[in-house]
Amino acid sequence: MKVDTRQLRNCLGHFATGVTVITTEVDGHPHGATVNSFTAVSLDPPLVLVSLDRRTKACGYLEDRPFTVNLLREPQDDVALHFAGKPRTEPVEWAHGEFGPRLPGSLAHVACSPWRSYDGGDHVLFLGRVEEFEFTGGDPLVFYLGEFRHLGTAFETVPWMESADCPSTLDFSWLRPVS
Template sequence: MRIDPRSLRTCLGHFATGITVVTCDAEGAPHGATVNAFTAVSLEPPLVLVSVDRNTRICKYLDDRPFTVNVLRDTQDDAALHFAGKPMAEEPRWERPEEELAPQLAGSLATIACMPWRSYDGGDHVLYLGEVATFEFNGGEPLVFYCGKFRRLGTAFSEVPWLESGDYPGLSWFPSS
């Protein structure tokens, strides 16, 4: 059965994600792209993953180079649009944490600076794994993407329904084999 890519994209859009801008050095100048395909991979070693369309300009700049994942706050929709191809009236403000690391956007909710770890073929995308070199997070709320639109979070639940995954073997009640 052939899967219609447009319908699949609409279906996948029902999974709410945060919005990030992945930044790197592009031949001496900062460059970035809006990406919502970002995830944590491992705590030991500390790894994160970004999935980038192989036809984008940033894809050629990420091969074996440091990158920063900038998690956008709910007031940074203009930056998300800028790095998705709709330029802002003013240029974004950049910061450079350390010389060997990639530039980062000023004012982000969180930044995760990474050294290249591995890259993998992901069909029409390339999956870049980065080893976390430094990170920083600030107070505020994230910008969210759901069903093709930017959104803000609603009210948080007052209680967390669980502390750890029921599939985690480290729990005391988890049956041992």
């Protein structure tokens, strides 16, 4: 069966994501790209993954360079649009850290050294080793069905806290190292 890529994109748009701007420095100049393909990979070692279209300049900029994942907060939709190719009129404010530029005012930032990159079809998957991070309170900028959205009211309880799969309630005492 041949997959209709437009319909696949429409289907995948039903998965709500946060909005990030990936930033790096090239020849002393900061660069960024809006990305919603971001995920945590591992806590030990601390790794995250971003996926970039291989045809973009940003994809070429990330190869073997430190980068920062800036998790945008509500209402930074103008920042997201700026780094998606719809520049705003006022200049971008930058903060400079040990692992490159970041965007002040973001909900969080995760600064990474390059770990590995992998072929992901028309994208490149970049894994970064988390070197430093910072987060603040607030609501994230959310993307769903091609539009920025707001979070609704939080649930009173976390649904998985009472399930058998809750990590904090699992008993791993049966697990022994192999000698």
